[in-house]
Amino acid sequence: MRHVEGRARRARATLAAVMTWAGLLAGVAGCTSDGGGGGIGGAFGAPPAPEDVIRVTPDDGSREVRPGAKLRVRVPGGRLESVKVVRSQDAQDSPVPGRVSADGTSWAPDDDRLALAARYTVDVVALDGSGRRSARHTTFTTHVPEERFIGYVSPEDRATVGTGMIVSLEFNREIRHRAAVERAVRVTAEPAVEIRPHWFGRSRLDFRPRAYWKPGTKVTVDLRLRDVEGAPGVYGLQHKKFSFTVGRSQVSLVDASRHTMQVRRDGELLATVPITAGAPKTTTYNGKMVVTEMLELTRMNGATVGFKKANGKGEYDIPDVPHAMRLTASGTFLHGNYWAPESVFGRSNVSHGCVGLRDVKGGGADTPAGWFFDRSLIGDVVEVVNSNDKEVAADNGLGGWNMSWQEWKAGSAAR
16 A cells, blocks of 8 residues: 555656756747747747848849949848858859948948959858857849940050140940049059040040140059949940059150251250141141051051042052151041152151151151161150141040140049
8 A cells, every 4th residue: 555655756756857847848848939038048049040140131132233234241139240242154153251230230342343254252251149140142133234334545554655645534335424434444553643534525534634644754554444324234244453664855846838847855946857748628627646656567548538530449559668657536647758859858758647757668767767777766746836727636546646735634523
C-alpha cells in the first residue's frame, strides 16, 4: 500500500513540473508576441526575417532600373555593421564607395547616379533593435539603353601642340541636354588658367582660355560622359581622361595685300616669307585660324569645295600638293605650291583661297614651304589680314579666337 502511494506522489510531482515548464513556455510566447527581447524570450524567440531588418532599394531582383532611381540601404530599428556594393559592368567588377549615416541607420553611395547596363550586388550586415545580427544579399540590373553618343576629341592624347589649340568635341548625336553634357566635361590646366566652354549648335563643344596658352602648359581633359543623358533616351558612353602639352609659341601673320607672311617664334620675328593668297574672285578669309591637320602630301580637287567647271569637274585637281596644313573645315589650307610661276610669290594673289608658299614637286626641305612645315605644330596660329573677304566664322575650324571673351563665355549652356 505504501509502495503504491509513493508511486502516486512521484507521478503528481512530475505532472506539476511539466505543467510549470508549459506555463513558462506560454509566458515566453506571450513576451515574444509583445516584442520583448529580454530573459528567456530573447534566447528562444524566432528572429525577424532579414528583409524586415534591412531594407534595400531598388528591390531584390529588379530589372531595367532607370537612371533616376536611388540606391539606398536602411535599418528602421538597429544599426548597420557593414555594407558592400559591387558594380559589374563591361566584364569588370568595381566597388561602389558610399557612406553610413552618423546614426548608423542608413547608407548611400558617394555618386548618386546608377550606371547603365550594369549589375549591382549588395551585401549588408546589420543589428536589429534587440542586438541580433542579420545579413542580406540582393541584386538588381539597370537599364540597357539602345542609343549612345560619343564625342570625338581633338587634340590627341599626349600631343604637343601650339599655343592656339582649342579643345574641341564633335558629338555623333545631336545634344539636347547641353548643360548636363557640358558639366560632364572638365578641362583643367597646369599652371591654372580660366577655361570656358562654348557650344556651336547642338553637336560641338569647344573649350579655350581667354588668351593663347602659355608655352609649357599641361592641359587635362576629363570626359565623364558615361550614362549622362544627352538627349531623350540617348546616353553617353565615354569615361576617360587624357592630356596634352603646349609647346613653344608660333604665330604667323599673313598680309594678303603685301603678299608676305611674318613668322614669329615666342614673340620674336623668325622670318618674313613671300606668299600668294586668294585671287580677287576667290579671296582668302581674314582672321585668326589654327592649324588642325598637317599632311606631307595630299590631293586637292576644287569640286570638293565648290569650285566646279560647267561639266561638273573641279576647276583644279592636283594629286600631290606638298606640305599642306589645314586652317579651316571648309578647305582653307596653307600649303606648298610648285605649279605657279616663282614670280607670283610676294607679288600677286592667284590661289582659290588658300595661302601658297613656294615649293617643288614632291616637296622640298629647303623651300619656303618645307622650311615652314618643319617648324610648325598642330595648334599654331595663322592670322590673315588685309584680304578683300569677311572674317572666318568662329566654327569654321578652330576659329574661336575671333570671338571676344564675353561672346565666348555667353556660349555656355550651364551658366
